[in-house]
Amino acid sequence: MMVSTKGRYALTVMVDLARLEGDGYVSLADIAERENLSMKYLESIISILNKGGMLQSLRGKKGGYRLARKPDEYNISEILLLTEGTLAPVNCIMQDGVECEKAATCSTLPLWAGLDKVIENYLSDITLEDIIRGNRKKLLGDYCGTCVSAN
Amino acid sequence: MMVSTKGRYALTVMVDLARLEGDGYVSLADIAERENLSMKYLESIISILNKGGMLQSLRGKKGGYRLARKPDEYNISEILLLTEGTLAPVNCIMQDGVECEKAATCSTLPLWAGLDKVIENYLSDITLEDIIRGNRKKLLGDYCGTCVSAN
DNA sequence: CGCAAATCCTACCACCGTGGTAGGATTAAG
DNA sequence: CTTAATCCTACCACGGTGGTAGGATTTGCG
Numbered sequence A, B: 001m002m003v004s005t006k007g008r009y010a011l012t013v014m015v016d017l018a019r020l021e022g023d024g025y026v027s028l029a030d031i032a033e034r035e036n037l038s039m040k041y042l043e044s045i046i047s048i049l050n051k052g053g054m055l056q057s058l059r060g061k062k063g064g065y066r067l068a069r070k071p072d073e074y075n076i077s078e079i080l081l082l083t084e085g086t087l088a089p090v091n092c093i094m095q096d097g098v099e100c101e102k103a104a105t106c107s108t109l110p111l112w113a114g115l116d117k118v119i120e121n122y123l124s125d126i127t128l129e130d131i132i133r134g135n136r137k138k139l140l141g142d143y144c145g146t147c148v149s150a151n
Numbered sequence C: 001c002g003c004a005a006a007t008c009c010t011a012c013c014a015c016c017g018t019g020g021t022a023g024g025a026t027t028a029a030g
Numbered sequence D: 001c002t003t004a005a006t007c008c009t010a011c012c013a014c015g016g017t018g019g020t021a022g023g024a025t026t027t028g029c030g
Helices: A005-019 A028-035 A039-051 A076-084 A109-124 A128-132 A136-140 B005-019 B028-035 B039-051 B076-084 B109-124 B128-132 B136-140
Strands: A055-058 A064-067 B055-058 B064-067
Touching: A005 A028, A005 A039, A005 A064, A005 A076, A005 A128, A028 A039, A028 A064, A039 A055, A039 A076, A076 A109, A076 A128, A109 B109, A109 B136, A128 A136, A136 B109, B005 B028, B005 B039, B005 B064, B005 B076, B005 B128, B028 B039, B028 B064, B039 B055, B039 B076, B076 B109, B076 B128, B128 B136
Parallel strands: none
Antiparallel strands: A055 A064, B055 B064
């Protein structure tokens, strides 16, 4: 599994907040209830989003969270990257400039690099706005036969 | 991480055997030494490949393994699927006909389904032959700007 | 026939990431 | 000054990952 609940729930929170854009600060309790997720667990996840600059928060009564930017200014890749740490499908891929010691002679590396590219390209092309608008063409394909089959 | 060492080493073994196609049966000890991997660990992985019909084996002295088909008749998806069990990037995606209970109302599901498609399409289009021939265009892109960027 | 070289099979295990829970400290509105 | 909210630190069970160990079985060859 490439994306754990941490990344999935983070995206769920971001989509929830994107839907409520303009409603001011939304409390974590509200989000957790709406999405039917553990508030305590969500707390640790939303903390990552907040520290990563994805959100604005307000403490105290009437406090909560809201998006720091417009929904179409977030791409999915950056949200998942922040929460998951990496989106690499294998751990033998170059990260932070450090590559596998066998990289020069490894015959399977180009495959993993290509897979990594495909994933990154897909996720970085989709925004929160696409998700709340249900942009099926962009999400599920038909616009590129080689990327996403038409069946 | 989507693909563990199990899947990676399985592919390494398959590529190794594809390179030696026509040389008869190749012993596990030879493969392990050539690829610099633990023979004991490789044993458990090659056993999955063998039982899954990917290989032919011969026991006893002068025994070993060889490919059951031609290198261009294996796509990478089936090799990884056999060893990893699933290639789904998240565990909330439909598997064996069973889908998440929240599927009907989940706003993020189309994203995960789209990601799954992109991955599956990439991996099922590449064969062992492509890897041993170092088919960079197919592996790393340039043939589809939306799938794999040109940088 | 018997040895050696190979696959095949079962069991075991340490480590770490996942998916949380618990409890309290701090802040701000009214 | 109470209440509702974020913020922070610590803890923990479980299962998957990445192996290791030891032997049983099969087959080629001299």
